[in-house]
Amino acid sequence: MFPENYFVDNFLDVKEYQKYEELLNSALDFNTPESSPKHFWELLIFDKNLKDVRNFNLVHTYVNKFKNINDDERLFDSIFDQIKNKFKIIVTDKLRILLVAQPSVDENVNRVWDGFHTDLESPEYDINDENMKMVSYYDDYYTSIMYMDDTDGGTDLENLFTITSKKNRFSIFPGNLRHRTLYSTKNQFRYIYLFNYAGYNYE
Numbered sequence: 001m002f003p004e005n006y007f008v009d010n011f012l013d014v015k016e017y018q019k020y021e022e023l024l025n026s027a028l029d030f031n032t033p034e035s036s037p038k039h040f041w042e043l044l045i046f047d048k049n050l051k052d053v054r055n056f057n058l059v060h061t062y063v064n065k066f067k068n069i070n071d072d073e074r075l076f077d078s079i080f081d082q083i084k085n086k087f088k089i090i091v092t093d094k095l096r097i098l099l100v101a102q103p104s105v106d107e108n109v110n111r112v113w114d115g116f117h118t119d120l121e122s123p124e125y126d127i128n129d130e131n132m133k134m135v136s137y138y139d140d141y142y143t144s145i146m147y148m149d150d151t152d153g154g155t156d157l158e159n160l161f162t163i164t165s166k167k168n169r170f171s172i173f174p175g176n177l178r179h180r181t182l183y184s185t186k187n188q189f190r191y192i193y194l195f196n197y198a199g200y201n202y203e
Contacts (some may be wrong), residue, residue: 001087001201002172007163008086011146011170016078023075024148024191027060027099041101054113054183058101065095073097079146079195087172093198095120095141100192102153107185116158116178119143119196141175141198148191153184165190 012020041058062071073094080091096119105111120138145155147165154164155171158178163171165184173179175196184190 001089001203002174003087005161005163006157006173007169007171009166009169011082011086011168012078017168019078020146020193021148024099052113053103054105054109056103057181058189060099061096062099063094063097065093076193076195079144079193080197082170083144083172083197083199087201088203089142089172089199089201091197091199093141094195095138095198096194096196098194100194101189102181102183102192103189104151104153104184104187111153111183111185112156112180113183116156116180118176118178119194120175138175138198141196142172143175143177143179144170144172144195144197146170146193146195148193149187151184151186151190153186153190154182156180156182165192 011017041060044057044059045055061067061069062075063069063073076094076097080094083089083091120141145163147154147169148167149165150167151165154162156162156179157173158180162182163169
């Protein structure tokens with residue numbers, strides 16, 4: 001079910017991938033999230049110290065089952081079709097679909113900041129409390145990331161390895177696998193689509 005190293009390259013064909021590039025470009029409005037409509041991007045703050053760019057991501061939510069947000073989940077049909085075709089997983093519940101802009105850091109700065117986590121964690125979780133165990137809303141779900149640019153950033157999987165950002169690379173791993181961001185030193189922002197979903201393997 002899971003591919004080697006938890007990712008595949010060339011996940012979508014060229015035309016389909018270009019659709020998601022166009023969706024990203026329309027979200028950016030001009031060139032950067034700062035110039036996009038303010039209501040579109042939500043500032044996700046990891047802690048109150050805003051002196052470090054690693055403390056925040058810019059996020060736009062397309063689907064959030066827990067807050068009854070659903071801009072247009074049909075935009076992502078081809079993604080879930082490929083999840084079914086390539087990984088033999090039938091998606092039963094689309095929990096979250098996010099577009100995330102992660103700021104880049106200077107190459108001399110520690111490129112990790114946020115701790116290892118799962119995406120659908122308990123709202124009581126304090127990211128600064130290393131002794132607090134993650135509590136997932138769903139016991140059995142999947143996390144996927146579609147990388148939208150070639151950078152030296154990526155996703156650290158706890159006690160495993162790093163998945164590096166590459167255009168049209170698609171990762172899939174169990175939702176309870178803890179992971180964290182490896183910030184890029186290239187470009188102003190690194191862009192990803194993040195998917196959390198429940199489903200079952202039909203093999």
